[in-house]
Amino acid sequence: MDAVQFEEQDYGKVYDKTLARRIVPFLAPFWRYILASALLLIVSAAVAVVAPTLIRRAIDVNIPAADTAGLAFTLSAYILLQLLLLGSGYLQSVLLQITGQRAMAGLKRRLFGRMMDLSIEYFDRNPVGRLMSRVNSDVDSLQMLFTSTAVALAGDLLMFFGMMGVMLWINWKLAVVTFSILPMIFALSVWFQRVSRPIFLEVRKVAAEVSAFLAESIQGVRVIQSFGAEDSMSRRMDRLNERVCGMRKDAEMKVIFFFNAITVLESIGLGLLLWYGGGRAVQGAISIGTLVLFISYVRQFFGPIRGLSDQVNVMQRAFASAERVFSLLDLPPKVAEPATPIPWAGLENEIKFEDVSFSYDDKTPVLCDVSFTVRKGERIAIVGPTGGGKTTIISLLCRFYDPQKGRIALDGIDIRGMRQADLRSRVGLVLQDVFVFPGDMATNVSLGAAECTAGKIEDACRAANLSEYIDTLPAKHATELSERGQELSTGQRQLLSIARAFAYDPQILVLDEATSSVDPHTEALIQSALQELMAGRTSIVIAHRLSTIRNADRILVIQGGKVVESGTHEELLARNGMYGRLYELQEE
Numbered sequence: 001m002d003a004v005q006f007e008e009q010d011y012g013k014v015y016d017k018t019l020a021r022r023i024v025p026f027l028a029p030f031w032r033y034i035l036a037s038a039l040l041l042i043v044s045a046a047v048a049v050v051a052p053t054l055i056r057r058a059i060d061v062n063i064p065a066a067d068t069a070g071l072a073f074t075l076s077a078y079i080l081l082q083l084l085l086l087g088s089g090y091l092q093s094v095l096l097q098i099t100g101q102r103a104m105a106g107l108k109r110r111l112f113g114r115m116m117d118l119s120i121e122y123f124d125r126n127p128v129g130r131l132m133s134r135v136n137s138d139v140d141s142l143q144m145l146f147t148s149t150a151v152a153l154a155g156d157l158l159m160f161f162g163m164m165g166v167m168l169w170i171n172w173k174l175a176v177v178t179f180s181i182l183p184m185i186f187a188l189s190v191w192f193q194r195v196s197r198p199i200f201l202e203v204r205k206v207a208a209e210v211s212a213f214l215a216e217s218i219q220g221v222r223v224i225q226s227f228g229a230e231d232s233m234s235r236r237m238d239r240l241n242e243r244v245c246g247m248r249k250d251a252e253m254k255v256i257f258f259f260n261a262i263t264v265l266e267s268i269g270l271g272l273l274l275w276y277g278g279g280r281a282v283q284g285a286i287s288i289g290t291l292v293l294f295i296s297y298v299r300q301f302f303g304p305i306r307g308l309s310d311q312v313n314v315m316q317r318a319f320a321s322a323e324r325v326f327s328l329l330d331l332p333p334k335v336a337e338p339a340t341p342i343p344w345a346g347l348e349n350e351i352k353f354e355d356v357s358f359s360y361d362d363k364t365p366v367l368c369d370v371s372f373t374v375r376k377g378e379r380i381a382i383v384g385p386t387g388g389g390k391t392t393i394i395s396l397l398c399r400f401y402d403p404q405k406g407r408i409a410l411d412g413i414d415i416r417g418m419r420q421a422d423l424r425s426r427v428g429l430v431l432q433d434v435f436v437f438p439g440d441m442a443t444n445v446s447l448g449a450a451e452c453t454a455g456k457i458e459d460a461c462r463a464a465n466l467s468e469y470i471d472t473l474p475a476k477h478a479t480e481l482s483e484r485g486q487e488l489s490t491g492q493r494q495l496l497s498i499a500r501a502f503a504y505d506p507q508i509l510v511l512d513e514a515t516s517s518v519d520p521h522t523e524a525l526i527q528s529a530l531q532e533l534m535a536g537r538t539s540i541v542i543a544h545r546l547s548t549i550r551n552a553d554r555i556l557v558i559q560g561g562k563v564v565e566s567g568t569h570e571e572l573l574a575r576n577g578m579y580g581r582l583y584e585l586q587e588e
Contacts, residue, residue: 428506436485491522
């Protein structure tokens with residue numbers, strides 16, 4: 001199923017036992033905390049039921065008998081029960097918070113790990129804001145379900161049925177009169193859920209669109225400002241906000257009606273209770289304490305009913321979130337690990353593309369029957385017009401995607417048959433678009449790899465000619481970089497990317513050469529570092545400036561997804577074909 005389509009489906013179940021079973025393994029390690037919380041919940045519910053009976057005893061027994069000592073005992077017992085209620089509620093909240101936080105931390109780890117395993121294609125098709133919502137908002141909704149809503153519902157149900165039992169035991173006729181309004185409450189609650197659920201679901205969908213729009217706008221704020229698009233983006237934000245506000249207004253109107261209707265029913269219930277119970281009390285058939293007890297119980301179970309809509313909405317949201325979270329956890333990567341990986345210790349002979357065809361959307365071909373061989377230690381360049389398929393060749397070699405036809409073999413082994421870690425640990429990427437993570441310079445070079453020691457990082461920076469810049473910084477390699485490395489120039493980011501490759505010491509180098517937008521001094525540093533990096537390694541270079549690849553062992557010219565020419569710089573110039581025309585255009 002398409003991931004984006006999946007996002008738009010309507011999930012409105014209040015409870016889904018299949019999803020509930022899937023949540024259990026994340027809670028299972030904390031079963032002791034959960035058991036203790038359940039016992040405390042029973043204690044709290046029991047106290048809530050028993051405490052009003054002490055008020056009844058004080059009114060019916062202690063006060064008429066002028067029993068001061070008995071009244072003091074009854075009130076002391078009532079106060080102790082209230083303290084027990086507070087203490088058990090506090091401990092229960094602490095245990096549930098610990099359980100919820102730890103369980104959801106485990107779920108976030110699983111979710112992040114799954115996202116890191118997914119194919120690049122998935123991220124091509126899903127906005128960043130939506131993916132962030134998976135890890136944050138959806139998991140937080142589940143945590144709220146564990147730590148408050150489910151417990152509140154369970155506690156309310158225990159208390160409700162406990163009170164019903166006590167009321168029926170004390171005076172079943174008065175209990176029946178009290179319960180006469182329950183069918184109306186039930187009908188009103190069912191109606192409210194039916195009419196409000198679609199609105200709240202739509203509100204959440206539009207709110208997710210707002211979050212995605214915000215994330216993408218913040219990431220692209222430089223582009224927005226540089227093109228003066230602030231007004232148009234603000235108008236888009238206004239339209240989204242208007243949709244959310246309109247739907248929330250409709251939802252809140254129904255909530256207000258529901259709360260007021262519940263208040264009216266509570267008044268009717270108390271009126272019926274006072275009319276019938278008061279008459280029976282006047283006749284002496286029931287005591288004043290019993291009437292007060294019933295009034296106390298009625299007021300207690302109307303409180304949870306008022307909060308029922310919020311609790312049910314939280315449950316709906318939590319199970320919708322669980323559906324989305326587990327759909328992501330269940331999503332198999334399109335680029336899957338082989339069932340029985342073929343061992344590969346490193347490149348010994350050659351890289352071979354054999355009749356490789358590829359399309360990103362299964363409709364528009366990007367590569368068509370591409371075949372070529374790169375021998376170990378050879379340096380080849382790939383050139384051609386924009387959109388010809390140069391970057392796609394690199395993506396397929398790194399197995400970010402799998403071709404629909406043909407195969408890519410390393411030493412005769414199809415890369416689909418080897419572990420991705422074995423492949424990617426031996427391929428180093430130096431890309432045109434260098435991503436810089438928030439953190440210090442050293443971590444950005446090593447990317448957190450344990451094997452990259454401080455000495456290795458320093459050597460890598462020196463070999464990449466990045467030390468010239470690092471030595472000017474007060475904190476040297478410990479210098480903190482901001483998101484995307486805004487304080488670094490284009491050339492410095494490129495040198496950082498080269499330093500990463502030196503630190504990982506790969507067998508196969510893939511270079512997306514980009515030096516056209518840097519000053520001559522930085523370009524010289526980059527070219528010097530690249531020459532040292534490629535020495536003794538098998539290298540594939542996507543060339544943007546043809547003057548930089550004259551010394552390549554072989555040049556492949558890609559046009560329209562096909563290899564149209566192959567040869568050395570001199571051979572291709574002599575043919576006066578596509579390469580010759582491209583070279584002449586750049587030399588003019």
